[in-house]
Amino acid sequence: MRVAVVGLGAWGSMTAWRLARAGADVVGFEAGVIGHDHGSSHGATRLYRRLCVEHAGLVPLAERSAELWRTLEQEAGEPLLTVTGGVSIGPADSALVHDSLAVAAATGVAHEVLDAEAIRARWPMLRIADDAVGIVDPAAGILAAEPSVLAAAAAARRAGATLHDRTRVDVTDAADGIVRVDGREERFDQVIVAAGAWTGELVPGLGVTPTRTLVTWFAPRPGEEAQHSAETLGVVVVAVEDAWMWGHGALPGGLVKLGPADDPAFVPIGPDALPGSSDPRDGALVSRLAAAALPGLDPTPTGMRPCMYGRTSDHQFVIGRIGERLTVAGGCNGHGFKHAAAIGEHLAEVALGTEPTVPLPFADPVRFAAAAA
Ligand SMILES: Cc1cc2nc3c(=O)[nH]c(=O)nc-3n(C[C@H](O)[C@H](O)[C@H](O)COP(=O)(O)OP(=O)(O)OC[C@H]3O[C@@H](n4cnc5c(N)ncnc54)[C@H](O)[C@@H]3O)c2cc1C
Structure with a gap:
């Protein structure tokens, strides 16, 4: 299956890694340099906590994330999570x-x-x-922040992903599996938009500010x-x-x-x-x-x-499929780094049509679509 990942911050780079590890043909697009400091994932560190007061459903996500971070550390050969x-x-x-x-x-x-x-x-x-x-x-x-993004991108590449940086793409037709790169169409079986604070601009109607x-x-x-x-x-x-x-x-x-x-x-x-x-x-x-x-x-x-981060009115993530070929992930509300590895796994599972390891019903974008209707 050919899958596009748009945005290679913490969420997108982890998604590319988990998709490539699952055997998908992954192409990633990042508008800046991978690990750049104009989005949400830069700086030296982020906090890792399991007692997520934002939603009880995030606790298993945080726990799964820590397991995957240990896997990434092994693949990268460097420590990324200091308990x-x-x-x-x-x-x-x-x-x-x-x-x-x-x-x-x-x-x-x-x-x-x-x-x-x-x-x-x-x-x-x-x-x-x-x-x-x-x-x-x-x-x-x-958590080591920028090193984790770079480690996930490198691990994705080692597992076969093709990642393009300095490549801002247009996803107007992503629901049909089309990503436009410099005006040229590329077709995919699945498109995942994980564009951080840009997510609301790229995919309107998600309630992400x-x-x-x-x-x-x-x-x-x-x-x-x-x-x-x-x-x-x-x-x-x-x-x-x-x-x-x-x-x-x-x-x-x-x-x-x-x-x-x-x-x-x-x-x-x-x-x-x-x-x-x-x-x-x-x-x-x-x-x-x-x-x-x-x-x-x-x-x-x-x-x-x-x-910066994408904010939603209920402070919950916006993660899920919104079309046959399109899945979105945004609205991190300033607490999404610790979950990035498990969110990457979740997005890979949604795109590949397999059972999610950690279901995220409270993050379903349908709640904003219903409000907008
Ligand atoms: C100050 C601060 C402190 C935080 N502290 C914590 C913490 O302690 N613990 C915690 O768990 N979380 C924390 N967070 C939240 C966490 O950092 C974010 O949830 C996480 O980094 C989100 O990553 P992301 O991949 O969604 O966004 P980003 O890292 O912004 O990645 C999105 C990427 O999409 C790219 N992009 C956008 N449009 C396009 C396009 N058209 N084509 C191609 N690429 C595109 C952008 O260039 C960007 O690189 C904090 C956030 C902030 C801002």
């Missing part, structure tokens, strides 16, 4: 604690529940309230380095004020990465307008949250880089 363990912390009555416990109960995923005293004993660098509850995910960790965000890094104050290493701090999600802040400790030679779950500075953007874009509010919220929760850090970000 540190992680904790989600908030007041007992917060949505973060409530939803984390609900997801843990619904899925039976291994976890530990700590009170404020136990959290302070294990994470003394965190400033937390006396009524805080912590839910520990021992399998949480840090490109949204600008930031990656921000922080330096520990002098003498605080050991307390804020990846090994010691691990992966944290903390409810601070009315917001959530996520992050991880510094890997050797790196910095502490922190970001807010949502921010007034995260605004809709034309996806080609990202490079060099800025907003006067950039970094303000995360600086304030960092000062409140991690006093051992200098709260002024050491570095900031624009990034």
Whole structure:
């Protein structure tokens, strides 16, 4: 079967890899250079967590993803997922604690529940309230972001895929299996569009809005380095004020990465307008949250880089078949990297017509088609 993959970020490169491994004749198209920094997948790291408060159905997806990441590490010969363990912390009555416990109960995923005293004993660098509850995910960790995209693309090529970079294609007729490359038609049995924040522009009616965000890094104050290493701090999600802040400790030679779950500075953007874009509010919220929760850090970000993701009104992915020959994958809502390997497998299975290893009924694009009708 001849399959086109349009977009070779984290989701598309993993899809090309899983398709090629399943024996498909894969042709991938990427508008930029594979691993470029104008989309969603760039930068050094992303968080890996299994306690996905966004939807309980994402827990098996995250677990399958970790298995596939280990396979990719073996094929690539390099480490890509560093397990540190992680904790989600908030007041007992917060949505973060409530939803984390609900997801843990619904899925039976291994976890530990700590009170404020136990959290302070294990994470003394965190400033937390006396009524805080912590839910520990021992399998949480840090994914190497750009290296994973490059590793998946290289593994896809080794398995026989043909991947074209600097090739922006037109998918107007993708429902008929047609991809236009420089005005020339190429025909495929199946087309998968995994174009990140461009997905809504390429395939209208999916409810995907490109949204600008930031990656921000922080330096520990002098003498605080050991307390804020990846090994010691691990992966944290903390409810601070009315917001959530996520992050991880510094890997050797790196910095502490922190970001807010949502921010007034995260605004809709034309996806080609990202490079060099800025907003006067950039970094303000995360600086304030960092000062409140991690006093051992200098709260002024050491570095900031624009990034973006496709956002949907219900914050869920848009993944599934929308025609006999067309499958789409977008709307990552800023939490899709950890799932990329299993999403790649899922998209390959949908295109090849085999039973999905992890079904994703809640991501079906039909919900937006129904709303638009
Ligand atoms: C700041 C930030 C922090 C994040 N942190 C986390 C985290 O800690 N954990 C987590 O799990 N997730 C996180 N995410 C989300 C995660 O990074 C994304 O879900 C993931 O990278 C999505 O990858 P993608 O392949 O869908 O998109 P992209 O990487 O943007 O790939 C889409 C590709 O399609 C290409 N393309 C577009 N149009 C065309 C065309 N016409 N022809 C050919 N190619 C085309 C683009 O050039 C692009 O390379 C974060 C996201 C951001 C922005």
